[in-house]
Amino acid sequence: MLIKKPSDIKPSEITDPELYKQRRKFIQAGVGLTGAAMFSGLWLPDNVQAAREKLQGIKKSSLSTDEKPTSYKDVTSYNNFYEFGTDKSDPARNAHTLKTKPWSLTIEGEVAKPGTYHLEDLVKASTLEERIYRFRCVEAWSMVIPWVGISLSSLIKRFEPTSKAKFVEFTTLYDPKQMPGQNRQVLNWPYVEGLRMDEAMHPLSIMVVGLYGEVLPNQNGAPLRLMVPWKYGFKNIKSIVKIRFTETMPKTTWALAGPREYGFYANVNPKVSHPRWSQASERVIGSGSIFTKRKDTLMFNGYEDQVAQLYSGLDLRKYF
């Protein structure tokens, strides 16, 4: 099949808001015509474009993929961030209510240096790196995303975890005023995710503060989110306010919501299906053409060489 490549969209090229408004009007006219209250769910982008801020002093990384990144527009308009609504266009529309400055991070549990830290101080003391990673959602779609982040292991070392620290638990902000989606009990708020200590210390694991060389947009999990590229997207918790070091495995949000469908590990694995759909292949996200490509999903999302040894001896069917 002839595949038309979606055109390259530079971060500087965002669809003119006027155009969006016109489309809205067109669609709304359609709603009026059909006159049905049943008409819903249409994609109505109403992107509130926040001021975009460049990040300085970003180092390149040898851990980046050389695959072509998904456009900035697609990465910032197609998001699962239920704190701002369950439709993928909701976060871009609603996340402007989140206040990311100032932001503090609370460190708890099995560490020598617990406490509350200013995010700015933590970031200033770290090296910003660009990491272009494959991103695979549990819903079987994928992107390639140029994140800007700091090494999670060096961040963790700063708090001096004790020998009892076997797991790391992350918690998202809970504030329904800033995160209107939390007014509905779709999930057990606040969102909680976790990693085994050795997963968290892996060189591929990062804490993201930016995207496309700029400050991370709210809908992508600003100001601080996790990125563990060999796991399904939902592991990569957004807008983190707390990190706790524990001896026991954290109870994570999606594993609690659907224990048969979402496990603690959530490693990308084409051979283990979700109970309701196959994980063998993925739809490559890209706007601009209806003839987009589907591609085979790779074991550990293509990071098998780097991470497989973390799971040697573990039954990946049982610990999905």
Next chain:
Amino acid sequence: MNFSPAWLLKPTIFLLSSIPFLYLLYAAFLDPESLGANPVEYLTHETGSWSLRFLLLTLAMTPLRRWTKSSFPLKVRRLLGLFAFFYVSVHLLIYAVLDRELDWSHLGEDIIKRPFITIGFLAWLLLIPLAVTSTNAMMRRLGRRWKKLHKLVYLIAALGVGHYIWLVKKDLQEPLIYAAIFIMLMLLRLPAGMFKFRNKA
């Protein structure tokens, strides 16, 4: 309810029912950018939603006739039912051609192993005999059996709603709205006597 001359009724309904399809067709080929980051998913979801809407609209015609005491709902019921079949078919085609890229082994696996796809596919299969027997000639030929056969639409709508509920990851709000409308339309079919009896008791 004589809001329009009788001969205008069906063409008007036909035109209105075509709008969602024409809009999606226009957007898919002339303005794909408007379909967002995942155009195939968007088209699949939209045609799926319109399928359900037309199924429920079709089911609404019988109670509507009773309520309005007008004959126009029955005059457009067949048309709406055929549009339901049309939108379900387009939905299936988009899934098979654009989403699964006509990978037959994959499609077969989906239909057999993914229950929500199984019941969606079953709903489409069951719609075929209804569409085929929708002509006046077939109605006459089948006589009383026609009515029996076309009661299948209740099962089809239930399968369609179930298909939607089953595929959603977590937020059931929208599929449950469709389920509520379906249940309401089914309750409206209960004979009026039943409610009277209950009131007395």
